[in-house]
Amino acid sequence: MTYVLKTNSLSKTIGDKKIVTDVNIHIERGKIYGFLGPNGAGKTTVMKMITNLWKPTSGNIEIFGEILTPTSYGILKRIGSIIEFPVFYEHLTGAENLHLHCEYMGYYSPDSVKNALKMLELIDAADTSVNKYSLGMKQRLGIARAILTKPELIILDEPTNGLDPSGMKSIRDLLKMLCQEYGITIMISSHILSEVESIADTIGILNHGKLIKEISMQDISDMNLSYIELTVDNTSKASYIFADKMEIKNFKVIGDNTIRVYENRISPQEISKILSMNDVSIESLGRKSESLEDFFLKLTEEEK
Numbered sequence: 001m002t003y004v005l006k007t008n009s010l011s012k013t014i015g016d017k018k019i020v021t022d023v024n025i026h027i028e029r030g031k032i033y034g035f036l037g038p039n040g041a042g043k044t045t046v047m048k049m050i051t052n053l054w055k056p057t058s059g060n061i062e063i064f065g066e067i068l069t070p071t072s073y074g075i076l077k078r079i080g081s082i083i084e085f086p087v088f089y090e091h092l093t094g095a096e097n098l099h100l101h102c103e104y105m106g107y108y109s110p111d112s113v114k115n116a117l118k119m120l121e122l123i124d125a126a127d128t129s130v131n132k133y134s135l136g137m138k139q140r141l142g143i144a145r146a147i148l149t150k151p152e153l154i155i156l157d158e159p160t161n162g163l164d165p166s167g168m169k170s171i172r173d174l175l176k177m178l179c180q181e182y183g184i185t186i187m188i189s190s191h192i193l194s195e196v197e198s199i200a201d202t203i204g205i206l207n208h209g210k211l212i213k214e215i216s217m218q219d220i221s222d223m224n225l226s227y228i229e230l231t232v233d234n235t236s237k238a239s240y241i242f243a244d245k246m247e248i249k250n251f252k253v254i255g256d257n258t259i260r261v262y263e264n265r266i267s268p269q270e271i272s273k274i275l276s277m278n279d280v281s282i283e284s285l286g287r288k289s290e291s292l293e294d295f296f297l298k299l300t301e302e303e304k
Contacts (some may be wrong), residue, residue: 002028002029003026003027003028003029003062004027004028004029004063004064004152004153004185005025005026005027005050005061005062005063005153005185005187006024006025006026006027006061006062007023007024007025007046007049007050007059007060007061007062008024008059008060008061008062009022009023009024009058009059009060010022010023010024010025010046010049010056010058010059010060010061011023011056011057011058011059012042012045012049012054012056012057013057018209019042019045019209020042020045020046020049020209020210021209021210022059022210022211023042023046023059023206023209023210023211024211024214025046025204025211025214026214027185027187027202028185028201028202029183029185030179030183030184030185031179031185031186031201031202032175032176032179032185032186032187032188032199032200032201032202033185033186033187033188033200033201033202033203033204034188034189034190034196034197034199034200034202034203034204035047035187035188035189035190035203035204035206036189036190036191036193036196036203036204036205036206036296037189037205037206037207038191038207038300039191041206041207041208041209042206042208042209043157043189043206044083044084044157044189045209046206047081047083047155047157047187047189048083049061050063050068050155050187051076051079051081051083051155052068052070052072052076053083055070063075063079063153064078064152064153077105077106077149078151078152078153079151079152079153079154079155080145080146080147080148080149080151080153080154080155081146081154081155081156081157082139082142082143082145082146082155082156082157082159083155083157084157084158085138085142085161086138086139086141086142086145088130088138088141089130090129090130090131091129091130091131092129092130093126093127093128093129093130094117094122094125094126094127094128094130094133094137094141094144095113095114095117095126095127097130097141097145098113098116098117098141098144098145098148099113101145101148101149102148102149105149107148107149109150112148112149112150113126113148114126116144116145116147116148117144119144119147119174120140120141120143120144120170120174121140121170122137122140122141122144125137134162135161135162136162136163136164136167138162139159139160139161139162139163140163140167140171142159143156143159143171143174147178147184150182150184151184152184152185153184153185153186153187154178154184154185154186154187155187156175156186156187156188156189157189158189158190158191159171159188159190160172160190160192160195168192168195172195172198172199175188175199176199188200193292193293193296194292194293196292197217197292197293200217201216201217201218202214202215202216202217203215203216203217203220203292205296205299205300207299207300212299212300213299217292220292220295226264226287226288226289227260227261227262227287227288228260228261228266228268228271228285228286228287228288229258229259229260229261229284229285229286229287229288230258230259230261230268230271230275230282230284230285230286231257231258231282231283231284231285232257232259232275232280232281232282232283233257233280233281233283234280234281235253235256235257235258235259237278237280238259238275238280239251239253239259241274241275241278241280242259242261245274245278246266246270246271246274248261248263248266249263250262250263251263252298257283268285268286268287271285272285
């Protein structure tokens with residue numbers, strides 16, 4: 001298997017605080033990798049180390065089969081990125097900022113700036129000063145700059161910040177097109193799990209600076225993570241019946257009156273019958289499929 005990007009026991013400590021500890025990421029060529037984690041989990045720190053903005057305290061990073069060093073200029077020329085918020089020369093126009101980027105990257109291709117602006121729906125604002133751009137327009141210009149030089153690997157830290165639902169869909173469609181038609185490898189972090197779920201081939205879940213899970217979306221789908229969700233008037237009594245009388249071990253109480261049962265051997269009809277026989281009132285009952293959000297929350301809570 002060919003990995004465009006690998007990290008090996010990647011760690012970062014600032015002062016006496018461990019920000020990231022022993023992170024091992026594996027990103028396949030031509031795939032989209034969703035990097036997930038709560039705020040403060042360390043996602044941006046990892047991305048800063050991958051793009052050589054920060055140096056690891058220990059461990060290393062392999063990109064295109066080479067170990068990243070402070071002088072890996074050839075590797076970095078093959079990468080496009082947005083880390084945190086994109087920064088521009090505000091007094092210059094959007095097009096001028098992109099032309100300047102091409103110059104210092106040593107990239108010269110006719111119509112590249114025009115094509116990038118068109119892809120990000122900024123062609124009408126090409127000659128407008130960036131200080132007149134909205135937050136969403138600056139975010140799109142940042143993505144235009146990241147893809148401008150046709151990189152082999154794109155690193156995007158929360159790229160849909162400031163975008164409305166229509167803009168988010170446009171970015172999602174663009175990233176899928178870049179991956180499928182041009183074979184570009186993409187690493188994208190986001191706190192919007194539904195966005196990642198719809199485009200990622202593989203996800204890595206970071207929590208408290210540690211990678212707690214790396215799994216393909218196909219493997220999540222193959223798990224058939226369905227469950228029975230029911231709303232009852234007494235979760236304590238229902239929980240006792242599940243554990244003592246039905247010998248159900250894999251269930252979870254959510255909130256004041258909701259329970260999820262993760263054992264496929266039990267049918268909703270059987271649950272309804274036994275709870276009714278034991279005077280537990282059921283308000284709703286049905287089988288559901290676990291989303292990426294459910295999977296993510298379960299993992300982070302278990303790790304906690």
